[in-house]
Amino acid sequence: MLSLILAAAMASAPLETPAWHDGLDWHGVHVGIQHDAQGAYTLAWPFGQRVIAPQAFKADTASALFDGLYAMAQDDLRQDSVSAIRDGAFDHGAPIPCHCFETGLKWPYVWTRDLSYAIDLGLWRFDSARARNGLEFKLSGVREASALQGLYVMQDTGSGGSWPISTDRVVWFLAARHLQDDGAFADKLRTALDDTLAQDRQYAFDADSGLYRGETSFLDWREQTYPAWTANEVTFIGQSFALSTNVLHYEALQLAAELAGERHEATARNTYRTQAAALKQAINLHFWRADRGMYMSYIGGDDTPVDSYDLLGISLAITSGVADGERARQTLENYPSWPAGSPVIWPERSDQPIYHNRAIWPFVSAYALRAARTINDPVRIAHEIESVMRGAALYGSNMENYELLTQGQHVDEGTLSGPVVNSPRQLWSVAAYLDVVAEGVFGLRNDGQVQPKLPVSLVPMLFGKRNAISLDLPDRQITLQLPAKRDGNLLVADRIRTQGTHTTVTLKAIRVDAPPLRMDAPLYAPIAPAAPTLTADGDHWTVKGDGKLQLYVNGQRAGVVDGSGNLARTAGLACVRATRVDAHGLESLPSPATCVGPVDQAGGDWPRHWTAPATGNYRVWADYRNANGPINTGVTAAVKWLLITCDGSDAQRVPLVMPHSVATQPSTHARFSATTKARCTFALEDGFNMSYLQHFAHYTGGTGGIDGPLNQAEVDNLHIAPLASGTGTP
Structure with missing residues (x-):
């Protein structure tokens, strides 16, 4: 119910310096805290409470809330400190001995x-x-x-x-x-x-x-x-x-x-x-x-x-x-x-x-x-x-x-x-x-190093009427002492004295340029558009999209189209994405790419062959299918080396990654170079993925685990396209 109360009131109140000594109020909900002489705290809210036992390390400030939450964090850490861990995807969910921290x-x-x-x-x-x-x-x-x-x-x-x-x-x-x-x-x-x-x-x-x-x-x-x-x-x-x-x-x-x-x-x-x-x-x-x-x-x-x-x-x-x-x-x-x-x-x-x-x-x-x-x-x-x-x-x-x-x-x-x-x-x-x-x-x-940078705005909460606050940690104690004058907005170290494991810092106030938080930003970006469509028309491409769009060609900002427009044709591959821009000037995330231009294929058995039509740089990628796991998890992204040997050039070796897919799709792409009329041979070799690691012999949540490493994909056509002269992009 607390969440429903909070959800009912949107956060529109201005920021105020909190006076959080024995609790706080937030959108009509009050949280209070009490502590006893033994160092225990009781945190209470309208629908529950938590009793926090005394902890090994103490914060001693004017705010029981701040101190009690420090004790609560230590108690949370104690509960996260385990002798065994488990996950349904490893060892069939059986406990795994580990004197360590669990995640939550x-x-x-x-x-x-x-x-x-x-x-x-x-x-x-x-x-x-x-x-x-x-x-x-x-x-x-x-x-x-x-x-x-x-x-x-x-x-x-x-x-x-x-x-x-x-x-x-x-x-x-x-x-x-x-x-x-x-x-x-x-x-x-x-x-x-x-x-x-x-x-x-x-x-x-x-x-x-x-x-x-x-x-x-x-x-x-x-x-x-x-x-x-x-x-x-x-x-x-x-x-x-x-x-x-x-x-x-x-x-x-x-x-x-x-x-x-x-x-x-x-x-x-x-x-x-x-x-x-x-x-x-x-x-x-x-x-x-x-x-x-x-x-x-x-x-x-x-x-x-x-x-x-x-x-x-x-x-x-x-x-x-x-x-x-x-x-x-x-x-x-x-x-x-x-x-x-x-x-x-x-x-x-x-x-x-x-x-x-x-x-x-x-x-x-x-x-x-x-x-x-x-x-x-x-x-x-x-x-x-x-x-x-x-x-x-x-x-x-x-x-x-x-x-x-x-x-x-x-x-x-x-x-x-x-x-x-x-x-x-x-x-x-x-x-x-x-x-x-x-x-x-x-x-x-x-x-x-002990280097306090404490906002003066927090002094009422943390110091109250005190002149000093202190903290116990596993390897030291720290005391902060207020200066007599606080003409500034940030408290920093003036003098530091250390005796054994106890460090005492006398603070001084300085004034720094502190602009207000940016609180006027629009919340949402526009929804991304679908991929634009491109049609060849003489020396340009006719581009059609859903509404007014910002275009990017090969990663570079190009023109704006409103329904339709034109782009100059390039000598190599042109991959066009679009974003939608709202009244605030915010852009959406990019659309899928529409790629047009000359693309060759190298199919058949491996090794595969192709002849370069001109001297220059080329993009290469493969169509593949990797059905070895769902899109959101697993350890069997297929990782391959593409070995490229072209006449008159040193051998080139580039990685291609073929992640889990739901259908046939393009792999990641790589770049290589070739000279005019050079015959190039392509061979595919296994690279490395996480399934090769010994740890994943315990993985029982999918392929590449208990049954052994797996680095496979069904590879179809290899595609080669020229890149724009002198660049690594199309």
Whole structure:
């Protein structure tokens, strides 16, 4: 009933500084908290209560609510600390011994990205043994003697049969970097880092753009964030580039350079440094959208800009240093928010249920808080702290997600109801609250430095009439002391004194430029149009579409058509997409592509043959069918090497990915070069997919598991089309 009450009132009230001492009020609902002398707390709301036993580590502020929620997060973490995990897709659902953290009440398993983000948000401080054990559970060697041996981070089951459609498994290193005090684990980290980066360089790196392909990190429900037509065709995702996933690769390369330097391996260190620097440059070149002043969430495989943004990707870009200076400040300030908190994507989708769409996720809010601290934005810092606190208080647990407008845990809107899935004590939400306390308020960074950046607006809640507040953590205590004068909007360290494990920080007030949150953004993007139709007409194409559309030809912005229009014909393949633009100037997600122009075929038995009509660059792809699993899960995306030998040229080797499909469809495409009249021979060889990993011998939820590795697809015609002269795009 609480959710129905919250859903009944849309969030239209202005933001106010909260006086959350013994509770809070939100849209007519009151949540109160009491504590006793023994350190127990009772959190109560109209339809229930939760009693929280005294915990090992205490926050001592003027807000019993803040302190009690810190105790609740520790109690949630205790419940997530298990000796066995289970998932219906592994070992037929039988318990798997693991002294580690499970993902949440409804998710009693360990997933690479959930665990890694949670550990990076500070869980490594609270139980390093469980953190390491969980991370080791996500490492695997290879079970097939003929496959490339090594130690790899696992990409969990996912879109189109997992990696390399999704490639954010490198988030594992974001977590593992904090746990190198264990020598044996540190050795595994270094081996897995070298092997995983080398493998991603082979299969997911695009030398033309300088970026890594793959799905957005965490945002892995395709229809929520990608065009609706990718529900049954994920090659677009596998061909595209995501901001978050590329920043995670940048972080991994930076770590690899650092570790190589510690081992005095100068060549490896310089290689990783060079790759990291080039990747940072490529991210800033391709993802920055100047007219929005933000980094795009993802772009098409042909560099098509997508008018879509995600808070995790932007936050990681800022905290990693990929976004620096003015761009770091601008991209966070331009990302919109609502009174309840910041959405994980923007703009929202009016035709999709609430989950990633139109939702607040506390762990993403915690990364946005870190980003706000990086750029010294007290308004955003306070907003994210309040959002995470409010959500935990309203539902007596650290829930996975909330609806954006009401912060409800479920809002009934018929087919659009949601969040579709939600879980109490979700691990990365638990970590988010702990990080809000440790770093967001008390300033303890992952590198061990204490650097408070506390908005003055939160002083009434946290200090009340006190001059000091304190925090207990597993390895230290921190006390913050108020300055006599607070003429400013941000409290930072003035003097720091450390005695043993106790750090005392005397604060000082400074004034920083703090623009208000962007609260005037439209909520929804327009609905994407169908693919435009093209008809050859002399020296141009006649284009027809559904209404007024913005056209993109081979990733480049072209003309606008209203019902119909013309485009000049190109010498090579022309792939045309369309977006719909609304009155606010927001573009929809892109339509499917309509490709026209000269395309040759090479069919028959392998090897196949083809003669180049002219010197230049060519695109190659295959028609295929992969019925080895459903579109949304599995580990059997078929990954092949296409070996190309053309007269007068060195042999070329390019990957083709053939994810799970519902019918015959095109594979991902690759690029090669040939000279006039050269006879080219094409051969297909197996590459690598997740089913080769020893870990997936326990997979019982689909093919490629207990019955052995599987890397197969039915391959039909091979298609070859000329690319525009001097470019890597058509």
